[in-house]
Structure formats: structure tokens, C-alpha cells
Amino acid sequence: MKKNLIGFFFFILSCTNLSAQNKIEKMSMTYGEELPDDKQKIVKIIGEVNNKIYALAFKEKEDYFLKIFEAKSMKMISSNLIVIPQVSDREVDFEEVFLLNDKLYAVGSVYNKKDKTFNLVGTEISDKGVLSKNTIILFNSQVAKKSEKGAFYFKQSPDGGALLVMHTSHFPKEDAVKYEVKLVDDKLTTLFSSEEKVVFDDNKKDFEFTIADFELNFQDDVFLVINESYRDSKKKEKIENFKIHAFKKANNYQKEVVDINIKGKEIINCKMMSTNKNTLQLVGFYSSVRENGKANKDLKGVYNATINLATNKNDNLKFNEFDYETKVKLLGERRAKKGKDVKPLYNITTIIEKNDGGLIVLSELQFVYVGASSGIGPLAFTPVTYTKNEIIVTCLKPDGSLDWSNVLPKEQSAVVTTMSFVFGMGSSNGSFAVGGAIAIPLAQMGKGPEYLGAIPIYKNGVLNIVFNDNIKNKGITDIEEIKALGNYNNAVPTLFIFDDKGKITRKDPEEVIKNELVIRPGIYFRKSENELIIYSSRKKLDKLGRLLLED
Numbered sequence: 001m002k003k004n005l006i007g008f009f010f011f012i013l014s015c016t017n018l019s020a021q022n023k024i025e026k027m028s029m030t031y032g033e034e035l036p037d038d039k040q041k042i043v044k045i046i047g048e049v050n051n052k053i054y055a056l057a058f059k060e061k062e063d064y065f066l067k068i069f070e071a072k073s074m075k076m077i078s079s080n081l082i083v084i085p086q087v088s089d090r091e092v093d094f095e096e097v098f099l100l101n102d103k104l105y106a107v108g109s110v111y112n113k114k115d116k117t118f119n120l121v122g123t124e125i126s127d128k129g130v131l132s133k134n135t136i137i138l139f140n141s142q143v144a145k146k147s148e149k150g151a152f153y154f155k156q157s158p159d160g161g162a163l164l165v166m167h168t169s170h171f172p173k174e175d176a177v178k179y180e181v182k183l184v185d186d187k188l189t190t191l192f193s194s195e196e197k198v199v200f201d202d203n204k205k206d207f208e209f210t211i212a213d214f215e216l217n218f219q220d221d222v223f224l225v226i227n228e229s230y231r232d233s234k235k236k237e238k239i240e241n242f243k244i245h246a247f248k249k250a251n252n253y254q255k256e257v258v259d260i261n262i263k264g265k266e267i268i269n270c271k272m273m274s275t276n277k278n279t280l281q282l283v284g285f286y287s288s289v290r291e292n293g294k295a296n297k298d299l300k301g302v303y304n305a306t307i308n309l310a311t312n313k314n315d316n317l318k319f320n321e322f323d324y325e326t327k328v329k330l331l332g333e334r335r336a337k338k339g340k341d342v343k344p345l346y347n348i349t350t351i352i353e354k355n356d357g358g359l360i361v362l363s364e365l366q367f368v369y370v371g372a373s374s375g376i377g378p379l380a381f382t383p384v385t386y387t388k389n390e391i392i393v394t395c396l397k398p399d400g401s402l403d404w405s406n407v408l409p410k411e412q413s414a415v416v417t418t419m420s421f422v423f424g425m426g427s428s429n430g431s432f433a434v435g436g437a438i439a440i441p442l443a444q445m446g447k448g449p450e451y452l453g454a455i456p457i458y459k460n461g462v463l464n465i466v467f468n469d470n471i472k473n474k475g476i477t478d479i480e481e482i483k484a485l486g487n488y489n490n491a492v493p494t495l496f497i498f499d500d501k502g503k504i505t506r507k508d509p510e511e512v513i514k515n516e517l518v519i520r521p522g523i524y525f526r527k528s529e530n531e532l533i534i535y536s537s538r539k540k541l542d543k544l545g546r547l548l549l550e551d
Helices: 002-019 324-331 333-339
Strands: 027-031 039-048 052-058 064-070 076-081 094-102 103-112 119-123 138-142 151-156 163-173 176-184 190-199 205-216 222-232 238-245 255-262 266-267 271-274 279-288 301-308 313-321 346-354 359-372 382-396 402-408 412-419 427-428 432-434 454-457 462-469 492-498 504-507 517-527 529-536 541-549
Touching: 027 492, 027 529, 039 064, 039 094, 039 266, 039 529, 052 094, 064 382, 076 517, 119 163, 138 163, 138 176, 151 205, 151 432, 163 205, 176 205, 190 222, 190 432, 205 359, 222 271, 238 266, 238 504, 255 301, 255 313, 255 359, 271 504, 279 346, 279 359, 301 359, 324 333, 324 382, 324 402, 346 454, 432 462, 462 517, 492 517
Parallel strands: 039 517, 205 432
Antiparallel strands: 027 541, 039 052, 052 064, 064 076, 094 103, 103 119, 119 138, 151 163, 163 176, 176 190, 205 222, 222 238, 238 255, 266 279, 271 279, 279 301, 301 313, 346 359, 359 382, 382 402, 382 412, 427 432, 454 462, 462 492, 492 504, 517 529, 529 541
């Protein structure tokens, strides 16, 4: 009897530990059943439909798996290895999985050495996780050679019914870059395609060609931000050919060009967001230009340009310098007093349209450090350190001018040891670049970097940001006082709330619980404005859950 009572006690204790969570005022996290210990780490939550949750998982040396869960209990129903059928007797490399109008597709790429083509193919997946034996050719792109085959980039439409794909590649012998965009529907049928090759002019000083961003709006219109810049040494001017290439469905996808006139400044980066008001919002960082036409490269501030798609005109263009208070937080008081600019280490991660038509821009300090490799040939291993630190929060008025700005203090890093390294979204080759925030390769997710970053939630006109923090930072909002995250397995969730003047309120767990599940901000699915499907872990213990921001 005594043994039974002891066993019952430990059973109750274990149940309590599993159901306990670090509670934060106005934020709740509930979890489903413990996931099987199959060493398959979830790297993407694809979506929820028909009472099922679909997720992509990665297992070392065994590639990718499609996992299906029951939506209510979050109990795993099935897990199937993703093997895309061969193309011309060649193995297909997995790229991504997408849910288009409740239809699942696996997408993969394959290089054809004989034809010097880089192909992208899609294969439908049944609701039971079984891949079709039929493949659909999406791209058959001519490239210079295998090492210059380029990369594919993806973006889904706001309603999830279409997929925009872009391929870019470099042609060194021609001093050219080719980019191709295609829009496909939920049957992977091509609705629109466009291809263009741009030749570099080596005679131009400081020449750069950037595809800064691409976008697909609610009307299935396609947009690219193109920036060609150089220095005119004779006129001592910095030339910025900053343009939107628009392909509108109502105009049979004929190419339209919208010029944005920039003088005396250099565009460092750009992120684009389409709105339901039939406009495009462009935001990014800019730098000052010297009298000889050379750009300073450091960040002077944030710009905003609004494109009226009915007229193809730029209705406003505002340049907002960082204010003194923001510079103090980013640079320190001594450098801020000297008028120093901010180092170009910040990438725009999120644009939020406010209820009044203004914007909130989140820009995170991000960089990747690649260490020295150890080993020989294919057995060499390389340590890669991902760093994601403080976030600049910039609030803009509807006319694009600065309303307020503040800085969310955090210091995070994670190290991954890998046999190969690629940057993901942001890549460059010589004078050509495809811009974007750092995207961690799927094969490196599940090993630590997914604990970094933050989750923004905008509800009832209030910005909320959730991230993992060091337990010793409880109550601290001063960037000079925070401690680094350290071991992310011991992190606790933290909620920062910004009011309409940018003032910060920090919410920490009421009582820190040891050995609690740790949220992975790099892996989540936004179910609604204030509800997210999340993935959390504690060593070998993994669970799916729901994060709800309460009123």
C-alpha cells in the first residue's frame, strides 16, 4: 500500500510538472500531448485546416518529414518521409512545403549538368501525407554553371491561394544577372511569368544592383523592388535608380515601372508591404552621401514611400533621422553626442499597418559569423554563430513621418556546427544582391537558432512582442543593463508592450518554473490576430501549443 501511495504521488508530481507553465499576465500558453521522441525536430508549422495541423520536420541524415497532428489534442497522427520523385533520373533536392487552398505541395530543385538548367518541381501531397508520383515542372531556368545556379525564393498570397516564386542567377562572363518570377495557383498552373537579364556596367563607380524585395497582394498583383545605384565621379553625385516593377492582373500582367526619385541619399535596404487600400508601403534604412558622391553606408534613419497603385505614383517620400534618444540606446551617449550614425547591422523583420493607417517597423540587429572549419574535405565541419540582438521599433504616422521610436533590449546568439553553409534569403555575388532579413536554412533549424528572434502581435492598436530572455533580466528595460540570453534551454518567455507613445511595459512570468518548456520564436504559425500555434521544447521533450494574447 505504501509503495502504491509513493507511486501515485510521483505520478501526480510528474503530471503537475508537465502541465505547469511560466504564466505571464495577459498571455497564456497551452500545450497538447508530448510528441514522440523520434529525433525529428519541427522546423516549420505549415498551417491548420480541416481539424489538422501540418508541420515540416527535419531529422539528421534522413531529410524531411511531413507531420500531421489532430488540431484539438495536438496528438501526432502520422509522420511521412518526403521523397520527391526523380526528374530525368536525377535526385531532387527538397526546398519547401506549401499549403495552397487546403492543398499540400512539396517543392524541390534539381540541376541538369548537360543542359545547364536549374529546375524547380512540385508534387502534391495527400491529406494523409502521401506524395504523388507525378511532378509538375515550375521552372526550367538556363544558368551559367552549377556554381552559379542561383536560388529560388517564395512568397504566398495573403489568402493562401497562390504562390509567387522568383529565381535569380549570375552570369559572370556576361557581367549580368537574370531574374525570373512566376505566379502559380493552387494547382501549380502558371498564371504569369516574366524574365529579365540585367547587364552590369563596369565603368560605373561603386555599381550595385539589388532586388530588395518582392510582393504579392490580395489581387494577385506582383511587385519587385529594384535598386540600381552608382557614383557619377564627374558630377560627384550618387545616382539611385529606385524602382517598382509592377505586374497587375487587371492589366494582363504587363510590366509597369514606378520611379521613386532619390537624391542626396543612398538606399541601404527595403522591405515592401501591400495593403487593402490598394497601396504599396516601402520602408527601409538610408545613409547620407558625401560631397564627392560616396555613400557613408552607416544608417542615418528610416524612410517610407507610399505607392498609389491606382495612379502608379509615389504619394509620399519621408526620410526620418534617428532621434538622439534612440541613438543613445544603440550607440551609447558618447557616440550619440558626436552625431555618429548607426552601424548597418539591422534588418527589417516586420512591417505592421496600424489602425490609423500608419506603420510600425521592427528592425533587428542580425549577423552571422562563420568560424574556421575543422576536418578534411567532405568531413570538414564549420561552426556558424547566429546573432539576433536588440530590435529598433519605429512608429510612423500615416504621412510617413516619425511618430515615435524605441529599442527593445535583448542579446541572443546560438551556434550550429554544419557540414555546409548557405545564407538563405540574403545572398550576394559581386555587384548583385538579393536582399532580405537573415533566413536560417531549414537544415539548421531545430539545433538552436530557432530560439532566437521575437514574435510580434498587434492587437487593439497595441504592439506586443514576445521573446526568450535570461531569467536575470526580469523587470529590466535598459539596454545597458541586460545580460545575454546564455543557455537558451534555461530561457523564460518575456512580453514587451508598447503604448501609443512608445513607452514600454515589461511582463515577466509571475513565478519562474524550472525545467519548463521553452518557446521557439523562429517556428510558429499565426492562426489569427492574437492566436498562434507554437512549438516548444525542453531537451528531448517537445510539444505543440497555442499562444493566446488576452484582452
